[in-house]
Amino acid sequence: MDQSLRPRKSLGQNFLVDDNIARKILRAAEILPDDVVLEIGPGKGALTKHLVGKAKHVVAVELDKRAANLLRQKFEKECAGGLLEIKEQDFLEFDLMKTAKRVGQGLRVVGNIPYYITSPILLKAIAQREAIQDLLILVQLEVGKRIVAEPNTKDYGILSVFCQFYATPKLLFKVPASAFFPRPKVVSALLRLDFPQKPVRDVLDEKLFVEVVRATFGKRRKTLRNSLQYLGLDGLDLSSLDFNLQLRPEQLALEDFVCLSNLIAKQVHASHNPKA
Numbered sequence: 001m002d003q004s005l006r007p008r009k010s011l012g013q014n015f016l017v018d019d020n021i022a023r024k025i026l027r028a029a030e031i032l033p034d035d036v037v038l039e040i041g042p043g044k045g046a047l048t049k050h051l052v053g054k055a056k057h058v059v060a061v062e063l064d065k066r067a068a069n070l071l072r073q074k075f076e077k078e079c080a081g082g083l084l085e086i087k088e089q090d091f092l093e094f095d096l097m098k099t100a101k102r103v104g105q106g107l108r109v110v111g112n113i114p115y116y117i118t119s120p121i122l123l124k125a126i127a128q129r130e131a132i133q134d135l136l137i138l139v140q141l142e143v144g145k146r147i148v149a150e151p152n153t154k155d156y157g158i159l160s161v162f163c164q165f166y167a168t169p170k171l172l173f174k175v176p177a178s179a180f181f182p183r184p185k186v187v188s189a190l191l192r193l194d195f196p197q198k199p200v201r202d203v204l205d206e207k208l209f210v211e212v213v214r215a216t217f218g219k220r221r222k223t224l225r226n227s228l229q230y231l232g233l234d235g236l237d238l239s240s241l242d243f244n245l246q247l248r249p250e251q252l253a254l255e256d257f258v259c260l261s262n263l264i265a266k267q268v269h270a271s272h273n274p275k276a
Helices: 019-029 065-075 075-078 096-103 117-127 142-145 156-167 204-218 222-231 256-272
Strands: 034-038 057-062 084-087 107-112 132-140 168-175 188-194
Touching: 019 107, 019 132, 019 168, 019 188, 019 204, 034 096, 057 188, 065 075, 065 256, 075 084, 075 188, 096 107, 117 132, 132 142, 142 156, 142 168, 142 188, 156 168, 156 204, 204 222, 204 256, 222 256
Parallel strands: 034 057, 034 107, 057 084, 107 132
Antiparallel strands: 132 188, 168 188
């Protein structure tokens, strides 16, 4: 059955086949005996076989029914012994918070993911970050560079700001195309995101912070003054903000976005509560 499990292009499957790379990923993960690991897209179990027994418990979330059945056969004893549970489900619809509450601790999330859903997976992890200790996934190298990018570079954008605000991202090492079957047409990299219990930087209005970042990068070629007009906030007077609005979003460091959103939040709040 293992040989008959052909990767499906529609699912973005590129199975990890290099056991040396799998071992290297597990070393980077630094899994402890008391950890509960959630694996995204285990496929044929290249990472799963190293995770099971090393962690206290592994939850493998696999959308492909063929792969899920293969894993149940391969790891029958581990499933029966409670070391592994296989969830036949789309990870983007999986409730991380519910699982973390059930096991009574934060999850260590690892996986070889379909690259076309990298951004949705990252945004889901951010949205349910209270359930996660850290995230260790294989990504396209170019995407990884965008996530860790610094201001005033072509790679710097929305993903950079959000990932760096909610987590501490690191690109650990490159992974060659030869480590997968079929070989992807891109170079891959292992990305790690460590999630603190709360963002290190304080924002007065987190929703507004997100809106400011989206609005400015959504009009990337415009100055902040022009792009912020699209926020449509009552009480916002751009001319009175103590901030250089002639800059473009890629020129702002994360701390600058926090400062800008806080200035806007104070002004809008004051206009709505004049006596406050």
